[in-house]
Structure formats: structure tokens, C-alpha cells
Amino acid sequence: MPIQNDLREFAVSDRGVNYFGVANLAKVTDFVREQADGLLPELALAISIGFDLPDPIVDMLPHREKKAVQVSYRTHAYDIVNKRLDLVASEIASMIRTNGFKAFPVASSERVDDKRICAIFSHKLAANLSGLGWIGKSCLLITPEHGPRVRWASILTDAPLQATGEPLANQCGDCMECVDICPVKAFTGRLFSADEPRDFRYKAEKCDAYFRAMQAKGELKVCGMCIYICPFGKQRRSKSIVS
Numbered sequence: 001m002p003i004q005n006d007l008r009e010f011a012v013s014d015r016g017v018n019y020f021g022v023a024n025l026a027k028v029t030d031f032v033r034e035q036a037d038g039l040l041p042e043l044a045l046a047i048s049i050g051f052d053l054p055d056p057i058v059d060m061l062p063h064r065e066k067k068a069v070q071v072s073y074r075t076h077a078y079d080i081v082n083k084r085l086d087l088v089a090s091e092i093a094s095m096i097r098t099n100g101f102k103a104f105p106v107a108s109s110e111r112v113d114d115k116r117i118c119a120i121f122s123h124k125l126a127a128n129l130s131g132l133g134w135i136g137k138s139c140l141l142i143t144p145e146h147g148p149r150v151r152w153a154s155i156l157t158d159a160p161l162q163a164t165g166e167p168l169a170n171q172c173g174d175c176m177e178c179v180d181i182c183p184v185k186a187f188t189g190r191l192f193s194a195d196e197p198r199d200f201r202y203k204a205e206k207c208d209a210y211f212r213a214m215q216a217k218g219e220l221k222v223c224g225m226c227i228y229i230c231p232f233g234k235q236r237r238s239k240s241i242v243s
Contacts, residue, residue, distance in 0.1 A: 003099055004161045007092055011049055015088045019050030019143070019150060021130025024163040028125065036120045037113075041104055043156040045163070046126040049088055053077045053149040053227070061228040070220040077224070078151075082108040085153035092155050101159040108153040117204040123152035131165020135192035138178040138226040139202040144168070147233025148226065171232075178226040184210045187226070 004022065011017040023046045025032060032040065057077050060069045085108035093103035106121045113119075124141035127133055133143040133150075140148035170191055179187045186206040190196070198204070211221040227233065 003096070003159055007047065007095060007161075010095065011088060011092060015084075015091070016051075017049045017088060018052045018146075019048065019127070019132050019152075021048045021127065021132045021164045022046070022161045023048060023126045023129035025126075025129070025156075028129070031125075032121065035116075035118060035122060040121060040156065041102065043102060043104060043158050045157050045159070045161050046121075046129070047092060047155040047157060047161070048123065048126040048130045048132060048152060049085060049092070049154075050127060050132070050143075050150040050152045051081050051084060052146045053081065053151065055149070058149055058224065058228055058233070061222075061224045064222050064224070067220075070222045073222050073224060074220045078109070081151045082153075085151060089153040089155050093157075096155070096157050096159050099159065101157060103159070104156040106154045106156065108151060117208050121154060121156070123154050126154045127152050128167045130163070131168060134168045134170045134172075136170075136172050136178065136230070137176070137187055137189055137191065137201065138182075138230070139187070139192075139198060140178075140226060140230075142172070142230065142232055144171070144232060145235070147230040147235070149230075149233040175231065177229045177231060181225045181229045183223065183225065186210075 008020050011020050025044060025046055054076055057072050060072060063069050089105035093105040096103035111119055124135060127141045128135055133141045136142040136148065138148060142148050143150055176189055179189045184206040186203045188201055190201045214221050
């Protein structure tokens with residue numbers, strides 16, 4: 001489709017996005033509505049975009065107690081990447097609206113519900129449905145190329161786009177690296193199942209308490225050990241993924 005080709009070309013070639021996919025949300029309408037508390041416009045598709053994280057910085061995380069590591073990771077593997085994603089998502093949304101369709105860019109990493117500890121929309125859900133990866137035991141989106149070393153943003157839309165794929169088969173197997181390395185044992189080790197609540201696999205409140213304790217001590221909120229340890233992320237392949 002011409003508009004889809006234009007959006008993909010802009011994201012990948014002009015803005016350097018590493019991952020671009022389109023998800024059909026028809027099968028998850030109820031989940032999306034519930035997570036957003038009915039606040040999101042009910043648009044049929046989600047564009048998923050992702051930037052991979054800089055390996056040299058992620059690989060410093062075992063020394064995250066050092067301020068230099070905290071600053072490097074928080075700045076270049078979180079704040080700046082999120083800003084880049086938000087900018088590209090806003091630009092893509094503008095392009096879609098210019099073509100006469102609706103578009104809602106979702107902030108890349110902003111919690112809106114402190115009780116459930118979640119955002120208004122699940123970026124990993126969109127990336128998963130786009131065929132860009134699978135949900136790992138860490139509850140992160142795992143890509144074959146960069147593992148979980150990717151940050152995501154989404155744009156909801158009614159533009160005439162074609163879904164780019166189906167969720168990839170889970171390739172975690174018997175690996176428990178992310179489960180074992182978690183400093184607060186937040187993961188249960190269960191494989192992802194769309195029919196189960198997140199709490200079966202991930203105790204988000206444990207992570208939240210861990211980060212709040214860091215903040216109380218005046219430290220930057222940095223962990224990321226589940227991102228660091230994943231064997232798929234350590235492969236360090238670098239290329240753009242366009243579905």
C-alpha cells in the first residue's frame with residue numbers, strides 16, 4: 001500500500017528506526033480497552049516502531065551501582081531513545097493525518113496507572129502482533145536480532161495498512177537467565193500465555209519497590225539486568241527490521 005510504504009520509508013530511511021511493523025488489533029480489542037480504561041480511540045491498527053539500544057552501554061549494567069553506568073544507561077538507553085521514539089511517532093501520526101486518516105501516537109515509556117503499573121497501551125503487544133518478536137519470561141518483547149535490547153513506541157490508526165505478520169513462536173525454551181538474574185525475583189519463569197494475567201509471570205510491584213528504593217537513596221533508577229543477560233541480545237546483530 002502506498003501510504004504504508006511511505007511511512008516505512010520515512011521511519012527506516014529518514015529517521016533510522018530499526019524495527020517497523022503493523023499490528024491488527026481486532027483480536028485484542030477488549031484487552032486494549034481495559035488497559036486504557038476506555039480512554040483510547042478504538043482504532044483497528046497499531047504501527048510498531050523500535051530503536052535498538054547501544055550494546056556497550058547495556059553491557060555495563062553488571063556495574064550499575066556506579067554512577068557513571070547509571071548516567072550512561074539512563075541517558076542513552078532510556079531518556080534519549082524514548083524522546084527519539086516519541087518524535088518519530090509524532091511525525092508518523094502527522095503524516096497519517098495529512099492523508100486524511102486518524103492517528104494516535106502513544107508515548108514510548110510513560111506509566112499512567114500506578115496501581116496496575118502499566119501504560120495506556122502495550123507497546124510490546126503491538127510489536128508482538130506485528131511479528132517482530134515474542135514475549136519472553138521477562139515479560140519483555142524479545143526480538144531474534146537484538147533480544148530485549150529494543151525500546152518501542154506505537155501509533156494507533158485507521159489508515160488502510162496491511163498487518164505485517166503474526167506473533168513469533170516463543171524461543172525461550174528452558175532458558176532461565178532473566179529469571180535467575182533478577183535482583184528481586186520478579187519473574188516466575190512461566191512462558192507467556194495470552195489467556196493468563198501478567199501477574200502469573202511477572203510481579204511488577206517488586207520491580208516498582210526496587211526502583212523506589214533506589215530513588216529514595218538518591219540513585220538513578222537503573223536495573224535492566226533482564227535486558228543485559230538475554231542470550232538473544234548478546235548476539236549483537238545490527239540491522240533494520242522491516243516487516
